[in-house]
Amino acid sequence: GDSVTQTEGPVTLSEGTSLTVNCSYETKQYPTLFWYVQYPGEGPQLLFKVPKANEKGSSRGFEATYNKEATSFHLQKASVQESDSAVYYCALSDLTQGGSAKLIFGEGTKLTVSS
Amino acid sequence: DTTVKQNPRYKLARVGKPVNLICSQTMNHDTMYWYQKKPNQAPKLLLFYYDKILNREADTFEKFQSSRPNNSFCSLYIGSAGLEYSAMYLCASSRLGGPNYAEQFFGPGTRLTVL
Numbered sequence: 007g008d009s010v011t012q013t014e015g016p017v018t019l020s021e022g023t024s025l026t027v028n029c030s031y032e033t034k035q036y037p038t039l040f041w042y043v044q045y046p047g048e049g050p051q052l053l054f055k056v057p058k059a060n061e062k063g064s065s066r067g068f069e070a071t072y073n074k075e076a077t078s079f080h081l082q083k084a085s086v087q088e089s090d091s092a093v094y095y096c097a098l099s100d101l102t103q104g105g106s107a108k109l110i111f112g113e114g115t116k117l118t119v120s121s
Numbered sequence: 122d123t124t125v126k127q128n129p130r131y132k133l134a135r136v137g138k139p140v141n142l143i144c145s146q147t148m149n150h151d152t153m154y155w156y157q158k159k160p161n162q163a164p165k166l167l168l169f170y171y172d173k174i175l176n177r178e179a180d181t182f183e184k185f186q187s188s189r190p191n192n193s194f195c196s197l198y199i200g201s202a203g204l205e206y207s208a209m210y211l212c213a214s215s216r217l218g219g220p221n222y223a224e225q226f227f228g229p230g231t232r233l234t235v236l
Contacts, residue, residue, distance in 0.1 A: 010163070042227075049125065049211055049227030050164075095164070107215065108154075109225060111163040 008033040012096045012112035019086050019119050027081040027115045029070070029096035037098035039063075039072050039079045040109070044093045053094075086119045093117070125228035127212050132233045134206075140199040142231045144212030151216055153195040154225065155187065158209040170195055171217075202235045209233075 012029045019025060031039070038057040042050040054063035059074035068083045079096060096112040128143045144153065152171045156164040168177040170189045177185065184206075186198040199206055209232050213225040 047229060049213070049229045051227065052224050055224065107217075107225075108166055108169065109164075109213075110166075113161065113163045 008035070008037075008098060008100050008110045010096050010098055010110055010112035012094075013115045015093075015114070016116040016118060019117065021088055021119055021121050022085050025081070025083040025086050025090075025117065027094055027096070027117075029079045029081065029112060031077050031079065031096070031098050033098060033100070035100065037100065038107075039070075040095075040097040040099070041068065041070060041079075041081050042095040042097060042111075044095065044114070046092075050093075050095055086117070088119045088121050091117055091119045125212055125214055125226050127210075127228035127231050130229065130231060132231055134199075134202045134233060134235050136203060136235060137201050140202050140206070140233060140235075142197040142210055142212075142233070144195045144197070144214075144228055145193050146214040146226070147193060148214060148216070148226065149192060150214035150226070151192075152214060153189065154213040154215070155185070155195070155197045156211040156213065157181075158211055158230070159207075164211060167197070202233075204235050207233060207235045 009032045013027045040055045041053040043053045044050040054065040056063040056072040062071045070079050070081045093114045093116045095114045097109045099107040125146045134140045154169040155167045158164045167181050167185050189195045209230045211230045212228045215225045
């Protein structure tokens with residue numbers, strides 16, 4: 007079945023340093039790929055999505071490229087801030103027979119940024 | 122308003138007793154989902170409603186029930202709670218079609234503890 011594997015956490019960084027969270031996926035379909043972010047006390051919220059291979063998504067300084075050949079979707083940010091502390095989930099959508107998009111998540115990577 | 126609400130936020134249940142969790146959304150989304158999240162594991166889809174049609178995942182088919190009395194509300198029902206049901210339960214909703222296809226909006230979750 008479909009699966010998503012991402013960098014095991016937790017990850018601790020100092021403000022101003024760069025971030026890479028690795029994400030690899032397996033599927034026989036042509037999925038849309040997502041990064042979700044979850045702040046303490048809240049549900050996951052969409053950071054950005056990329057529906058097509060070889061395209062890049064970005065938001066709030068984060069970016070990721072849909073690499074179909076490598077089946078990867080790594081999250082990067084050049085300079086993290088304390089406010090980026092959160093759990094980051096990589097996910098892919100699995101279009102069901104009924105047409106409803108089902109999300110398959112990775113385990114999540116907890117990022118803590120210290121000032 | 123892109124809010125998904127969940128009640129209660131925390132639930133304590135006894136082994137063998139029933140549990141009912143509630144989710145609501147006012148975005149007129151046609152699909153509502155329930156995920157189970159345990160520590161160090163990926164959120165796992167339990168079931169979803171597309172309009173009035175309930176779809177349950179094969180491996181949790183007998184463990185969870187759900188109802189959707191109207192477009193805005195969806196419940197998750199456990200008939201007899203076991204210790205293994207202790208987890209965070211996340212509700213999400215989405216609308217098929219349009220530019221936000223497959224984007225799911227999540228509630229803050231209900232933390233269920235079974236004793």
